[in-house]
Amino acid sequence: MSWLLIVVAGLLEIVWATGLKYADSLIVWAGVIIIIIISFIMMIRAFKEIPVTIGYTVFVGIGAIGTFIVGIFLGEPVSNSQIFFLAFLLIGVIGMKASTGKKESSTERGNQ
Numbered sequence: 001m002s003w004l005l006i007v008v009a010g011l012l013e014i015v016w017a018t019g020l021k022y023a024d025s026l027i028v029w030a031g032v033i034i035i036i037i038i039s040f041i042m043m044i045r046a047f048k049e050i051p052v053t054i055g056y057t058v059f060v061g062i063g064a065i066g067t068f069i070v071g072i073f074l075g076e077p078v079s080n081s082q083i084f085f086l087a088f089l090l091i092g093v094i095g096m097k098a099s100t101g102k103k104e105s106s107t108e109r110g111n112q
Contacts, residue, residue: 001049002045002046002048002049002050002055003046003050003058005042005043005045005046006042006043006046006050006055006058006059006062007058007062008042009039009040009042009043009046009059010058010059010060010061010062010063010066011062011066012035012038012039012042013039013059013060013062013063013066013067014062014063014066014067014070015035016032016035016036016039017063017067018067018070018071018074019031019032019035020032043055043056043059051100053100054096054097054100057092057093057096057097058093058096058097061089061090061092061093062093064089065086065089065090065093068082068086
């Protein structure tokens with residue numbers, strides 16, 4: 001369930017990051033702020049069960065990659081080098097998630 005919260009929070013980051021560009025009225029700004037709050041609440045709840053380091057990496061990765069892709073669809077300029085480095089970001093996020101084991105409790109770490 002925690003990973004689902006991170007994924008949804010990351011998807012909401014795409015919405016609010018893109019919304020920042022188009023926020024030109026009080027109503028739109030209020031919507032963006034509400035989405036930011038919801039996104040962060042979901043992320044905070046997920047951090048209670050998964051490591052912050054990997055959770056935040058996945059959250060930011062989803063947001064960065066998703067916002068980049070949305071930007072392409074909205075007509076923002078893109079270069080081959082940007083796509084190349086975006087692929088590195090994606091590989092890094094997947095690698096971080098794949099190489100992270102189950103969260104150890106503080107007592108288990110203290111006994112080593």
